Amino acid sequence: MKLNFTEQQNAFREEIRTWLAENVPAEPLKTFDTEEGFQQHREWEATLNKGRWGMVTWPEDLGGRACDLIEWLIFEEEYYRAGAPLRVNQNGIFLLGPTLMEYGTQEQKERFLPRMATGEDVWAQGWSEPNAGSDMAAIRSTAKREGDKYIINGQKTWSTRAVWADWLFGMFRTDPESERHRGLTFILVPLDTPGITVRPIPQLDGLPGFAEIFFDNVEVDVSNRLGDEGAGWSVAMATAGFERGLMLRSPARFQETARRLVELYRANQASADRDPGVRDAVIRAWMDAESYCLSTYQTACRLSQGGKIGAESSTNKIFWSELDQNMHGTAMSLLGARAELLPHAPDAQGVGTWLDGWMFAQSGPIYAGTNEIQRNIIAERMLGMPR
Amino acid sequence: MDFTFSEDQLLFRDSVRDFLVNEVTPERVRASWEKDDGRDAELWQQLAELGLCGMTVPEDFGGLGMNELDFVLLAQECGYVALPEPLVNTALVAVPVLSRLGGEAASEYLPRIASGELRVAVGCSENGLVEDAAQAGLLLWAEPEAFYVLTAEQFSTRYNPSVDPSRRLYAVELGSDAKPVATGDQAQALYQAVLDRGALGAAAQALGLAQRMIDISVQYSSERQQFGKPIGSFQAVKHHMANVAVRLEYAKAPVHRAAYALAEDAAGASEAVSHAKLVACEAANLAAKNSIQVHGAMGYTWEVDLHIFMKKAWALAGSFGDTGFHKQRIAEHIFADGAALGAGTTFA
Ligand SMILES: Cc1cc2nc3c(=O)[nH]c(=O)nc-3n(C[C@H](O)[C@H](O)[C@H](O)COP(=O)(O)OP(=O)(O)OC[C@H]3O[C@@H](n4cnc5c(N)ncnc54)[C@H](O)[C@@H]3O)c2cc1C
Numbered sequence: 001m002k003l004n005f006t007e008q009q010n011a012f013r014e015e016i017r018t019w020l021a022e023n024v025p026a027e028p029l030k031t032f033d034t035e036e037g038f039q040q041h042r043e044w045e046a047t048l049n050k051g052r053w054g055m056v057t058w059p060e061d062l063g064g065r066a067c068d069l070i071e072w073l074i075f076e077e078e079y080y081r082a083g084a085p086l087r088v089n090q091n092g093i094f095l096l097g098p099t100l101m102e103y104g105t106q107e108q109k110e111r112f113l114p115r116m117a118t119g120e121d122v123w124a125q126g127w128s129e130p131n132a133g134s135d136m137a138a139i140r141s142t143a144k145r146e147g148d149k150y151i152i153n154g155q156k157t158w159s160t161r162a163v164w165a166d167w168l169f170g171m172f173r174t175d176p177e178s179e180r181h182r183g184l185t186f187i188l189v190p191l192d193t194p195g196i197t198v199r200p201i202p203q204l205d206g207l208p209g210f211a212e213i214f215f216d217n218v219e220v221d222v223s224n225r226l227g228d229e230g231a232g233w234s235v236a237m238a239t240a241g242f243e244r245g246l247m248l249r250s251p252a253r254f255q256e257t258a259r260r261l262v263e264l265y266r267a268n269q270a271s272a273d274r275d276p277g278v279r280d281a282v283i284r285a286w287m288d289a290e291s292y293c294l295s296t297y298q299t300a301c302r303l304s305q306g307g308k309i310g311a312e313s314s315t316n317k318i319f320w321s322e323l324d325q326n327m328h329g330t331a332m333s334l335l336g337a338r339a340e341l342l343p344h345a346p347d348a349q350g351v352g353t354w355l356d357g358w359m360f361a362q363s364g365p366i367y368a369g370t371n372e373i374q375r376n377i378i379a380e381r382m383l384g385m386p387r
Numbered sequence: 388m389d390f391t392f393s394e395d396q397l398l399f400r401d402s403v404r405d406f407l408v409n410e411v412t413p414e415r416v417r418a419s420w421e422k423d424d425g426r427d428a429e430l431w432q433q434l435a436e437l438g439l440c441g442m443t444v445p446e447d448f449g450g451l452g453m454n455e456l457d458f459v460l461l462a463q464e465c466g467y468v469a470l471p472e473p474l475v476n477t478a479l480v481a482v483p484v485l486s487r488l489g490g491e492a493a494s495e496y497l498p499r500i501a502s503g504e505l506r507v508a509v510g511c512s513e514n515g516l517v518e519d520a521a522q523a524g525l526l527l528w529a530e531p532e533a534f535y536v537l538t539a540e541q542f543s544t545r546y547n548p549s550v551d552p553s554r555r556l557y558a559v560e561l562g563s564d565a566k567p568v569a570t571g572d573q574a575q576a577l578y579q580a581v582l583d584r585g586a587l588g589a590a591a592q593a594l595g596l597a598q599r600m601i602d603i604s605v606q607y608s609s610e611r612q613q614f615g616k617p618i619g620s621f622q623a624v625k626h627h628m629a630n631v632a633v634r635l636e637y638a639k640a641p642v643h644r645a646a647y648a649l650a651e652d653a654a655g656a657s658e659a660v661s662h663a664k665l666v667a668c669e670a671a672n673l674a675a676k677n678s679i680q681v682h683g684a685m686g687y688t689w690e691v692d693l694h695i696f697m698k699k700a701w702a703l704a705g706s707f708g709d710t711g712f713h714k715q716r717i718a719e720h721i722f723a724d725g726a727a728l729g730a731g732t733t734f735a
Binding site for chain 1 (some may be wrong): 616624638640645714732
């Protein structure tokens with residue numbers, strides 16, 4: 001065990017820090033749940049990519065830096081420290097990207113990865129359907145094979161950023177006779193294909209952060225299939241693994257929230273201490289964010305020495321989503337009567353980001369597999385309890 | 388950056404685990420409860436022969452010369468079997484503190500501790516009571532301003548039974564001839580060293596205890612049937628255990644980091660220990676609470692083994708600094724002017 005960074009790792013940190021200091025926009029971008037903000041974020045992805053900072057873990061010939069997980073964590077730390085924009089293409093780069101590298105043909109990798117890296121193609125995820133939420137194997141949207149085409153019909157929903165995204169990676173039933181996990185296929189669909197209707201769904205904050213997507217005889221070339229026909233479930237499970245595992249939510253994000261929470265507490269200490277629970281919650285927030293960081297480093301080191309991540313990755317999703325909710329809930333208590341003010345309220349004095357964060361934190365225990373589903377997985381697959 | 392244990396550390400852990408699981412059965416723990424002094428001389432000798440009593444004793448003094456990090460995984464295993472013998476306090480607290488003190492006390496006592504011949508007890512004024520003081524031939528007593536190394540004639544004891552029958556707790560009164568061997572800054576550093584190592588030992592044992600309670604509850608809930616099914620198939624029961632697994636999973640790395648920080652004498656070691664102690668004991672307390680619930684009335688009995696582990700978890704939560712003490716130390720760190728917090732500060 002050696003808990004400090006090598007010279008090389010420190011130099012890497014220095015390099016990204018310097019680059020971010022010069023390139024992170026001085027004015028925060030508009031939220032990517034608006035058309036203008038989406039465009040700004042797409043441009044930011046292009047800027048990142050020019051500096052080869054878009055996907056640091058990708059191989060060099062794909063515009064990455066072939067970073068290991070520790071360097072990735074360092075990158076994330078600097079990224080959040082610098083207050084750089086959120087990643088509009090995270091479904092692409094963190095979820096589909098790794099899946100393509102594992103299951104994609106050479107041709108598919110060349111076709112999709114570079115454009116994903118530049119932000120030219122922003123990706124949406126199309127798994128959930130009105131009747132297939134937690135029970136994803138209940139997917140009913142179909143893709144019927146006709147020659148070298150699939151004809152897609154059905155409906156997807158809750159697809160994040162699909163309103164302005166360019167592509168969708170989805171799961172469709174290719175074998176109409178099949179049930180449950182069998183007969184599903186992973187298909188990549190351009191969202192401007194005729195027959196597709198995207199209907200925005202306003203989220204808790206009123207902005208169209210996700211959408212439902214209707215497919216009416218949508219033709220997609222067979223070359224857009226990822227993995228074998230009927231093998232969609234196992235491909236999707238790999239993607240879900242990346243989502244719940246390390247990539248989706250790096251510790252840096254929560255450590256920065258914890259830091260801001262400590263600041264908020266110190267700035268309002270006199271009023272905050274009237275409720276002794278607040279101080280305790282702030283201390284816990286810091287500890288849990290720290291625990292999350294330590295555990296992530298420990299896992300990353302284990303993986304880089306050939307270890308595997310198993311069902312215990314489901315503990316990860318529960319831990320960070322509840323931490324995020326607790327931290328923002330504490331901030332809401334701290335802010336008292338000002339907590340309800342929207343960010344643009346004239347007297348909000350900059351506290352509105354906590355409200356935005358609080359609202360978004362409500363979705364953490366739901367998306368990427370609800371926390372109840374994660375608890376089932378932990379009990380059955382990690383602890384071996386009976387089904 | 389390498390946050391993993393070495394092959395040797397893991398192998399040693401495995402062999403000690405095998406030994407403990409085979410030898411320190413719940414029956415043997417219960418048998419030692421029945422003894423007046425609560426101790427099992429034969430087991431202590433076995434532990435000494437395995438090199439465990441002297442594991443952290445410097446090689447010059449007949450030990451294996453290992454440190455807190457080498458020992459932390461073993462402390463987890465001691466928790467897993469609820470070992471009544473004071474191995475953790477000996478190897479993780481008393482020996483490193485005595486080595487720091489150095490001088491005659493170290494050269495005289497360390498070899499005898501390593502061989503298992505001399506039992507040592509260690510306490511501090513933050514705790515008040517001292518485990519195994521009456522069974523020990525030597526007592527290390529730490530106060531912020533004075534540090535004592537006392538032989539059996541130099542102090543008297545008063546037994547205070549604990550909820551955990553394995554713990555033999557004593558109020559200690561120093562004799563009139565007791566003289567501190569260190570005062571001032573040196574005493575302060577030793578006091579800190581006792582508290583930090585004691586808290587680390589409690590935290591590491593709490594991890595093992597939590598794991599044991601999960602294992603016991605998972606097994607019980609797979610066998611016990613109600614409504615024609617194993618109770619472990621009910622989601623409410625599953626989620627009780629999953630919640631423990633989550634808290635336990637995220638308590639491990641803080642404990643390992645704290646052990647590393649103490650072994651390396653790193654800045655910030657005390658906060659790391661407080662963090663570890665709080666989250667590990669919280670996981671163990673949750674394990675206790677949810678495990679008894681999963682057992683139903685069975686869990687409320689003396690006969691079922693669960694309470695062996697549950698009671699030790701309760702007891703350890705308050706020893707070597709209670710939650711108030713450790714939260715205060717964290718608060719002093721994070722609420723200080725200019726504290727380095729946020730992304731990228733954990734290993735800085
Ligand atoms: C912000 C946000 C973004 C999202 N983005 C996407 C996206 O980009 N692409 C996409 O495909 N989907 C996306 N989703 C959808 C998400 O994956 C689903 O919401 C989630 O899988 C739960 O499905 P559901 O909403 O239908 O809830 P339901 O499955 O109806 O569940 C409702 C409640 O019942 C509980 N429940 C259901 N089954 C069980 C069970 N077996 N045991 C115990 N409890 C159970 C759930 O835990 C939950 O509490 C997003 C969701 C949100 C909130």
